[in-house]
Amino acid sequence: MFVPSQLSLSLDNDSHHPLHVQIYFGIRDAILSGRIAPQTKLPSTRALAEMWSVSRSTVVLAFENLTAEGYLQSQMGSGTFTCELQPDRFLRVDGKLPTKKDLPPKDRRPIELSKRGQQMLGQYQMRRQLVDQPHPFRPGVSALETFPIAIWRRLTSRRWRSMSSSSLVQNEPFGFRPLREEIARHLRVSRDVHCEADQVVVVSSTQHALALIAQVLIDPGDPVWIEDPGYLRAQFSLSAAGATLIPVPIDAEGFNLEAARRANPNARLAYVTPSHQYPLGAVMSLSRRLEMLEWANRENGCIIEDDYISEYRYAGRPSTALQGLDELGRVLYLGTFSKVFSPALRLGYLVLPPSLLEAFQAERSLVDRGPSYFDQAVLSDFLKEGYFDQHIRKMRTLYSDRRQTLQNAIKANLEGFMEIGANDAGMHVLGWLPPGISDVSVTTLLAEHGIMAPPLSHYCLRPHERGALLLGFTGYAEERLVRTVELMSDILRQEYPSRFGQAGE
Known part of the structure; x- marks a missing residue:
């Protein structure tokens, strides 16, 4: 037999949850925990309001929410009852696991991919190695700050x-x-x-x-x-x-x-x-x-x-x-x-x-x-x-400054080994390498030191006559661009000491 004390609630007027929400959670928890059995008749909203010292409309609002979600049901002339089947039953698994004898034999063969799937996987793996590292000079990175x-x-x-x-x-x-x-x-x-x-x-x-x-x-x-x-x-x-x-x-x-x-x-x-x-x-x-x-x-x-x-x-x-x-x-x-x-x-x-x-x-x-x-x-x-146009104007000025900083740093630290291609737009510059130098090898070498500079070769479907690096500048502060160029210069001078001064020859 239902006892009103099973719905004893401690309501807090200072809580950030309104009173009707606190009542909603209290009744729902009592139902889900089994303290109130299915098809149990609840006291009237007037009786509960008196017991909890709240207005009847507060209890009515809580009841309406519980009814709408399937925890309670109202029967004309009889009152309000808890539902026989609670809505959570349809939202959660029962947690029962099959025994080993019920499981099919283990088969660890990989699922076969289509030819298109294999192609896409290979391309994705190559691209992830090229551009998914958050280091200078990864191209195409916006100034997110x-x-x-x-x-x-x-x-x-x-x-x-x-x-x-x-x-x-x-x-x-x-x-x-x-x-x-x-x-x-x-x-x-x-x-x-x-x-x-x-x-x-x-x-x-x-x-x-x-x-x-x-x-x-x-x-x-x-x-x-x-x-x-x-x-x-x-x-x-x-x-x-x-x-x-x-x-x-x-x-x-x-x-x-x-x-x-x-x-x-x-x-x-x-x-x-x-x-x-x-x-x-x-x-x-x-x-x-x-x-x-x-x-x-x-x-x-x-x-x-x-x-x-x-x-x-x-x-x-x-x-x-x-x-x-x-x-x-x-x-x-x-x-x-x-x-x-x-x-x-x-x-x-x-x-x-x-x-x-x-x-x-x-x-x-x-x-x-x-x-x-x-x-x-x-x-x-x-x-x-108009916020878009404002943002573009701001970014154009910022990126122009970063571009100029990168070009100046390369000229000061890598002159003779790297030439910057003419480029009045975009989010990267091309750093052309001396003839005979593999851009893939240079990219690999720099990556070992945490510098991301994709090779032009990986953007080509056929071999290109000369190697170059894509050097993104938009997503990096000017001081970081300068430090990274200085580090790049130290690395390349150690690896190619005889090639500095030969760019373009």
Whole structure:
């Protein structure tokens, strides 16, 4: 028989938990511990309110929460009872383990991967060795200490306060429309991209955008022109999708279209970084851009334009995006916010030609639903209220100073062994090594001393004529850059004493 003392509670008016929450936890714990058996009738809310010296509405609120979660049930004319089956039963395992005789024989053979899985695993392991070490001069690292956390926190809090149940249902396959409108506005002003919000797809990363493109435009075995050397993740993403990569050399004018035609005239898709070639830094000339557009129109081809760090130019005005010259809808334009803020943000965009909208809507609806709408909403506020432009201006000044510091330190400590390539944009500089010196060997040597400087060779699909190191500067304070260059100089002088003074010879 139920005894009211089984529900004896010590309520604390000074607790950070309201009284109705304390009552909720007290009754729930009594039910789960077995002090109150299933299908037990509870005293009335009025009786419990008198016993606990609280208002009846406080007890009613606790009962409503317990009923909503399945701990209590109300029976008309009879009162309130504990449920026969408690909700926790459906949320937790029973903890009963099978005996050895019930287990199948042990089989330690590894699960076989598909050919694509094996390829992706090998590429991932190589990339992890190259760029996942948090040391200078790992390229592509943002100055995370400058992230506007206070502003982001305030915008996030404001969004949560204005959240309604209707805002939890979002059905647009291309993403949160206000963010797409802000992205379109930003690209029209800053990059002369010709687009409307309907053409913008919100993605989590460049790889995400490339995976979407591959689903719609690439069949296994299709030849795809790709810059050589080029962006590793683009190589991995496209090859993992089954594309046959056709390496295309880079010269002073960027992507060499004539060489591409000679390598494989049947390609109908090309991946390029025309505004700042990764990793060499070349800017595609206007004549080359027009030639590529003419090729795409004549051969019914498509161009993937990755404008990955267009915001970071330190001298002169940026060139118009290739997409801004495209009048026939042949360019798919990619960009990301990860390099501007933090990789943890995981937001980017894909701008589609109008003719591909329906196909990508179908793909997005069936295969993928994109990043969190809440994160998209906060970013849309960040863009709309001008904080993004402020942050870019601040970062451009900071990165320009760090770039100059790195170049000065290399000139002072490594002159004669390393030459810095001309580069007015981006998040890294190229340090060219003397002819005959293996950049892979130099990378390995420096890594033994905690210095991360990826070799140009690992970005190449074919051997490059001269070795170089990618030296990222954006994520490291100026004094740390100088100290690391000085350490690098000591290491290289000991290993290659006779080669200093021979760079470029």
